[in-house]
Amino acid sequence: MMDSLSIPVAIYTRKSTSHNLDLETNSIEAQRQFGESFIAAHAGEGWEVVPERYDDAAVSGATANRPALKRLLADAKEGKFKVVVCYKLDRISRNLRDFLDITDALQKSGVRLACVAHPIDTGTAAGRAFVNLMAVFAALEREQSAERVRDRCHAVRRKGGYIGGCTPFGYLARDKHLVPDPERRDVVRQIYEAYLRTGSVKAVAAGLVSQGVKRADGRPWNLPYVLRILTGRVYVGEVEFEGKVVAGENEALVPKELWEEVQKLVRLRRSSTGKKTPTREPHPLSGLVRCGSCGSAMTALMARSRHGNNKVYWYFSCRADAKRPVRKCTTGRISGGVLEKAVLDRMAEVMRSPAFTRTVSPYLRMAPAEVRHRLENVTEFWTGLFPAEKWRVLKLLVDSVTVLPDEIAIKIKTGGLADVMEELRNAN
Numbered sequence: 001m002m003d004s005l006s007i008p009v010a011i012y013t014r015k016s017t018s019h020n021l022d023l024e025t026n027s028i029e030a031q032r033q034f035g036e037s038f039i040a041a042h043a044g045e046g047w048e049v050v051p052e053r054y055d056d057a058a059v060s061g062a063t064a065n066r067p068a069l070k071r072l073l074a075d076a077k078e079g080k081f082k083v084v085v086c087y088k089l090d091r092i093s094r095n096l097r098d099f100l101d102i103t104d105a106l107q108k109s110g111v112r113l114a115c116v117a118h119p120i121d122t123g124t125a126a127g128r129a130f131v132n133l134m135a136v137f138a139a140l141e142r143e144q145s146a147e148r149v150r151d152r153c154h155a156v157r158r159k160g161g162y163i164g165g166c167t168p169f170g171y172l173a174r175d176k177h178l179v180p181d182p183e184r185r186d187v188v189r190q191i192y193e194a195y196l197r198t199g200s201v202k203a204v205a206a207g208l209v210s211q212g213v214k215r216a217d218g219r220p221w222n223l224p225y226v227l228r229i230l231t232g233r234v235y236v237g238e239v240e241f242e243g244k245v246v247a248g249e250n251e252a253l254v255p256k257e258l259w260e261e262v263q264k265l266v267r268l269r270r271s272s273t274g275k276k277t278p279t280r281e282p283h284p285l286s287g288l289v290r291c292g293s294c295g296s297a298m299t300a301l302m303a304r305s306r307h308g309n310n311k312v313y314w315y316f317s318c319r320a321d322a323k324r325p326v327r328k329c330t331t332g333r334i335s336g337g338v339l340e341k342a343v344l345d346r347m348a349e350v351m352r353s354p355a356f357t358r359t360v361s362p363y364l365r366m367a368p369a370e371v372r373h374r375l376e377n378v379t380e381f382w383t384g385l386f387p388a389e390k391w392r393v394l395k396l397l398v399d400s401v402t403v404l405p406d407e408i409a410i411k412i413k414t415g416g417l418a419d420v421m422e423e424l425r426n427a428n
């Protein structure tokens with residue numbers, strides 16, 4: 001029975017579409033039961049569950065088009081309840097920005113959000129602090145996504161410029177036409193013959209280095225460049241245009257039979273090594289890891305264990321070194337797990353640091369000591385609350401991860417965070 005002292009509480013549930021995440025709590029009924037016991041535990045404060053159900057079945061946490069959620073927000077506005085209970089915060093949304101929009105809307109209606117699995121209640125100071133901290137990250141993300149767009153423009157220009165200005169090895173560009181380079185035209189044929197002899201792009205590249213053959217652009221030899229020479233139609237005087245092969249204007253440097261034999265061998269080598277090549281898939285730290293030996297990016301590679309237990313593991317290896325005829329980086333391979341742990345440890349350290357709490361405290365309107373106290377379980381905050389968001393948020397704060405022979409150096413974007421905090425303070 002609802003008397004004047006009772007606080008009406010709504011339960012929101014969402015069935016996850018993805019994976020086997022928290023199987024036992026995945027079902028709508030299980031979430032509802034957890035919610036009901038949670039409300040019963042707060043009966044002393046007058047909490048009482050409302051009969052109306054807000055269940056979103058089999059919709060993604062990322063999409064905002066959820067009928068039950070829409071109804072929940074509309075009913076909150078009409079004052080049909082004062083508290084919303086969910087099992088975990090990621091039931092509300094797996095997307096940080098959506099999450100903040102939704103909690104904002106609830107707050108405007110005077111409705112607080114409480115969560116069964118996490119000690120978050122936006123009706124408490126700690127809960128508000130947490131949600132505000134999330135807002136900081138969302139703002140940081142907005143700023144950095146603008147930066148990323150600018151970075152991408154640069155990259156496209158660089159790439160375009162490179163493609164446009166690239167003259168195939170063995171030729172010179174004269175008035176927009178290709179003419180054979182007298183110094184290098186014979187090298188092309190030697191490259192083709194050496195490949196048929198050895199069957200190895202690496203051996204061909206190493207041979208070029210040891211013979212002191214130079215590229216016209218003065219850059220060092222690498223394996224993709226040699227492979228481009230071995231497969232370029234330009235060397236038989238042809239061009240590929242919109243999927244069709246047509247005769248080009250330039251002089252051929254390699255007889256057609258030799259070229260075709262090489263293509264056969266390239267295809268054969270590709271298919272026989274294809275199975276051993278590790279699959280490339282995105283890793284949370286992709287794009288952040290650098291080789292301490294040469295400064296180039298390290299690529300994340302996924303490999304299957306050779307012991308037949310179907311286990312996969314990640315490792316990072318220097319991208320530039322893999323293309324060199326002779327390896328020279330001392331970095332070697334480093335396990336993805338080792339890197340992840342180093343980054344998580346460093347992040348927890350940063351968030352506990354006086355500098356971080358000092359920066360955050362004015363915005364949260366809390367003393368630094370109190371912020372520190374609230375963030376004590378910061379590791380749990382990362383790993384528990386938003387597993388899907390964890391690495392995306394980390395990327396906002398981590399500038400680079402450099403692998404050195406006996407150390408992993410992690411650079412943090414503290415400047416970016418300070419700027420965002422300043423902006424938010426001024427906006428308030």
Ligand SMILES: [Zn+2]
Nearest residue numbers: 291294318329
């Ligand atoms: Zn390297």
